[in-house]
Amino acid sequence: MTRISYPPKPAPGDRIAVVSPSSGLPGILPLPHELGLERLREEYGLEPVEYPSTRRMGSTPQERADDIHAAFADPEIKAVVASIGGDDQITVLPFLDRELIRANPKPFFGTSDNTNLLAFLRTTGIVGFHGSTVMCELGRPGAMHPQTADSLRAALFTSGAYELRPAERWNDVNRDWADPATFDAEPETRPGTGWTWENADRVVEGRSWGGCLEIVGWLLMADREIAHDLGEYDGDVLFLETSEELPSADEVFRTLRNMGERGLLRRFSALLMGRPKTWSFERPNSPEEGARYAACQREAVLRAMRIYAPDTTIVFDVDLGHTDPQLVIPYGGLVRVDGPARRITVTY
Numbered sequence: 001m002t003r004i005s006y007p008p009k010p011a012p013g014d015r016i017a018v019v020s021p022s023s024g025l026p027g028i029l030p031l032p033h034e035l036g037l038e039r040l041r042e043e044y045g046l047e048p049v050e051y052p053s054t055r056r057m058g059s060t061p062q063e064r065a066d067d068i069h070a071a072f073a074d075p076e077i078k079a080v081v082a083s084i085g086g087d088d089q090i091t092v093l094p095f096l097d098r099e100l101i102r103a104n105p106k107p108f109f110g111t112s113d114n115t116n117l118l119a120f121l122r123t124t125g126i127v128g129f130h131g132s133t134v135m136c137e138l139g140r141p142g143a144m145h146p147q148t149a150d151s152l153r154a155a156l157f158t159s160g161a162y163e164l165r166p167a168e169r170w171n172d173v174n175r176d177w178a179d180p181a182t183f184d185a186e187p188e189t190r191p192g193t194g195w196t197w198e199n200a201d202r203v204v205e206g207r208s209w210g211g212c213l214e215i216v217g218w219l220l221m222a223d224r225e226i227a228h229d230l231g232e233y234d235g236d237v238l239f240l241e242t243s244e245e246l247p248s249a250d251e252v253f254r255t256l257r258n259m260g261e262r263g264l265l266r267r268f269s270a271l272l273m274g275r276p277k278t279w280s281f282e283r284p285n286s287p288e289e290g291a292r293y294a295a296c297q298r299e300a301v302l303r304a305m306r307i308y309a310p311d312t313t314i315v316f317d318v319d320l321g322h323t324d325p326q327l328v329i330p331y332g333g334l335v336r337v338d339g340p341a342r343r344i345t346v347t348y
Contacts, residue, residue, distance in 0.1 A: 001231075001232060002122070002123060002125055002227070002232060003125055004122060004125050004126070004127055004207060004332045004333075005105070005125060005126070005127065006127045006159065006330075006333065007105035007106050007107050007126055007127065008078070008105070008106075009078075009079075009107060009156065009157055009158070009159065010046060010078035010079045010107070010156060010157070011078070011157065012044065012045030012046065012157070013045055013046075013047070014046055014047070014078040014079070015046070015047045015048075015049050015076050015077055015078065016040070016046045016047070016048055016049065016077060016078060016079040016080065016081060017048075017049050017051065017067075017070075017071030017074075017077045017079070017080040017081065018037065018040075018048045018049065018050050018051070018054055018081050018082075018083055018134055019050075019051050019053070019054055019064070019067045019068060019071055019080060019081075019082060019083065020051075020053055020054045020055070020056075020059070020064065020067075020082065020083045020084065020086075021064050021067075021068060021082055021086075021089050021092055021110070021113075021114060021116075021117055022064075022082070022084070022085050022086025022087065022088060022089040022092075022112075022113040022114065023057070023083075023084055023085065023086030023087075023113075024053055024054065024055055024056040024057040024058070024059055024083075025057070025083065025084050025086075025135065026054060026055045026083050026084070026134075026135065027055035027056055027057055028057060029135070029177040029178060030055075031139075031177055031178070031180065031182075031183060032134075032135040032136070032139030032140075032141075032177050032183075033055075033083060033134055033135050033139060034139075035138070035139040035141075035183065036083075036133075036134035036135055036137075036138030036139035037134065037138075039138045039139075039144065040081075040134070040138060043144070043149070044152075044153065044156065046079075046156075048081070048134075049071075049077065051067035051070060051071060052066075052067060053066075053067050054067070054083055061088075061091040061092045061094075061095050062095050064089075064092050064095075065092050065095035065096050065097075068080070068092070068096065068101075068117070069096075069097055069100055069101075071106075072100060072101050072104045072106055073100060073104055075104075077106065078106065078107075079106055079107040079108070079109070079156065080106055080107070080108045080109070081108075081109045081110070081132070081133070081134055082108075082109065082110030082111075082114045082117075082133050082134070083133060083134045083135055084112075084133050084134070084135040084136060085110070085111060085112030085113035085114055085133065085212075085243075086112075086113045087113055088113075089113045089114065089116040089117060089215075090116050090215075090218055090219065090222060090224065092116070092117075093116055093117075093120055093224055093225065096120060098120075098124050101121070101124055101126070102124050102125060102126070105125075105126045106126075107127075107128070107129055107155075107156070108121060108126075108128045108129065109128075109129045109131060109132050109133070109152075109155075109156075109328070110128075110129075110130070110131075110133055111130055111131060111132075111133055111136075111211075111212070111321070111322075111326070112133075112212050112215070112243055112322065113212070113215055114130075114133070114211075115130070115210075115211030115212045115215035115216060115219075116215060116219065116224075116225070118130055118211055118331040118332075119209075119211065119216075119219060119224075119225035119226075119331075120225050121331065121332070122209065122225075122331055122332035123225050123227065126332070127330050127331065127332040127333045128330075128331040128332065129155050129328050129329070129330055129331060129348075130208075130211055130239075130320065130328065130329040130330075130331045131148075131151065131152065131155065131320070131326055131327065131328030131329060132148065132151075132152045132155075132326065132328060135177075136326075137152070137324075137326050138152075140186070140187070140324065141175065141182050141183045141184070141185065141186060141187060142183070142184070142185050142186030142187070143186055145324050145325035145326075146325075147165070147167060147168070147319070147325035147327065148324070148325040148326050148327070151164075151325075151326075151327045151328045152328055154328075154348050155328040155330070155348045158348055159347075159348060160347065160348065161336075161345050161346070161347055162345065162346050162347070162348050163343060163344070163345045164318065164319075164320075164327050164344045164345070164346060166192050166193075166194045166195050166317070166318075166319070167192040167275075167319045167325050168191075168192050169189035169190060169191060169192055170189055170190060170192055170275065170319065170323055170324060170325065171187045171188065171189045171190065171323065171324045172275075172277045172278055172279050172290070172322070172323040172324065173187065173188070173279045173284075174187075174244075174279070174280075174281070175187070187324065189324075190287075193317060194317070195315050195316060195317050195318060195342070196298075196315070196316040196317060197313070197314070197315055197316075197339060197342060198302070198305075198313065198314040198315075198316075199311055199312060199313045199314060199339070200313055200315075200339030200340065200342065201339055201340065202313060202339050202340075203336070203337070203338045203339065203340070203341075204235070204237070204269035204270050204313060204336070204337050204339075205237075205269075205334060205335065205336040205337070206235045206236040206237045206268070206269050206270070206334070206335065207236050207237070207332050207333065207334060207335070208236065208237050208238075208239055208329055208330060208331055208332060208333060208334075208335045208346075209233060209236050209237075209238060209239075209268075209331070209332070210238045210239040210240045211239070211240070211241075211331070212240075212241060212242070212243055212321070213240045213241065213242050213243075213247070213252060213255055214242065214243055214245065214247060214255075216240065216255070216259075217255040217258070220258065220259065220262070230262075230263055230264060230267055231267075233264065233267040233268060234267050235267075235268075235269045236267065236268050236269065237268060237269060237270045237271075237272065237335040237337060238265075238268040238270070238271045238272070239271070239272040239273075239274070239318070239320060239329055239335075240271065240272075240273055240274065241273070241274025241275075241276070241320055241321025241322060242274070242276050242277065242297065242321065242322070243277065243321075243322050244277050244280045244322055245280070246276075246277065246278070246280055246283055246293065249293075249296040249297050249299065249300040250300070252297055252300045252301060252304075253300035253301075253303055253304050256300070256301065256304035256305070256308075257304050257307070257308070259308075260304060260307060260308025260309070261308075265304070265305065265308040265309040265312070266308055266309045266312075268309070268312060269312065269313065269337075270312060270313040270314070270315070270335075270337040271301075271305065271309075271312055271313070271314045271315070272315050272318045272320065272329075272335070272337070272344065273298075273301055273314060273315065273316045273317070273318065274317075274318055274319070274320045274321030274322075274323070275294075275316075275317040275318065275319055275320075275321060275323045276293065276294050276297050276321070276323075277321065277322040277323050278290030278291070278293045278294055298316055301314070301316075302314075313337055313339050315337065315344065318344065328346075328348070329346060330346055330347060330348055333346060333347050333348070334346065334347040335347075
């Protein structure tokens with residue numbers, strides 16, 4: 001079994017790397033990026049350091065890997081944060097020097113396509129942090145969502161138990177990052193709807209694995225950063241969420257079905273399913289259309305789990321994905337799911 005440990009934490013005043021392992025979108029849409037950097041400095045007391053490909057679209061996989069290596073190898077850098085996700089980080093993985101990164105463990109924060117690097121870190125033996133990219137969460141218009149800000153602060157600077165709580169208010173509708181007026185006010189939010197539990201008659205605890213469902217599917221197809229001995233995941237907590245591409249319920253079911261056919265789903269003691277994003281610029285669903293999309297996705301998840309892992313504890317609508325707020329999940333870290341008490345606690 002891979003021995004997984006938490007890397008040392010940064011402290012206010014430290015330098016942290018800002019990298020773009022996927023897309024160099026900060027070079028095209030600088031407004032949320034600059035705002036995120038400002039918040040790292042002013043609200044978290046950290047000094048962000050950018051690398052050559054951070055703001056450059058079209059960087060090669062080798063160039064992006066070089067930035068990751070430089071960030072991990074520099075003893076003055078105490079953490080690494082992704083600017084944003086993308087869709088081709090899987091091509092960077094073959095260029096990464098596992099021994100260099102293992103010898104210089106640091107907290108890495110990222111979501112979406114950064115599932116690739118988080119999975120790489122777990123198989124390398126390092127706990128990563130699924131949450132809070134510079135452009136999305138730190139660059140939120142108006143102010144960071146307080147639940148996001150508190151979770152990120154705890155994950156950055158503290159060690160120990162942190163209880164996740166359902167969102168009091170949430171949002172999944174975006175505005176144009178190219179328009180300065182977008183940043184004049186906070187996004188409109190809706191009242192939270194709480195979590196929905198299935199098979200909630202037990203308490204389980206295990207290390208987390210998963211991330212963005214689409215990226216997990218790609219890793220499985222490419223057979224990268226997946227333990228060949230599936231016993232590696234026995235008793236762990238699976239967490240999954242879907243992206244702004246709004247995959248269909250059929251696609252969600254088929255991905256889970258393939259995980260089930262591989263013998264993977266039944267290994268996990270619990271599944272935390274992120275609140276699905278139901279709106280995108282390409283598919284600007286009304287609240288009613290979004291609710292139907294979310295209901296279809298939930299049924300697809302339940303259908304797959306009933307076939308392949310019918311006794312697994314499931315919690316729906318955990319705020320860990322592409323919606324706002326976004327709670328940080330320690331990737332490879334400990335997660336405790338208390339069904340009778342309806343509580344989820346992570347260890348940062």
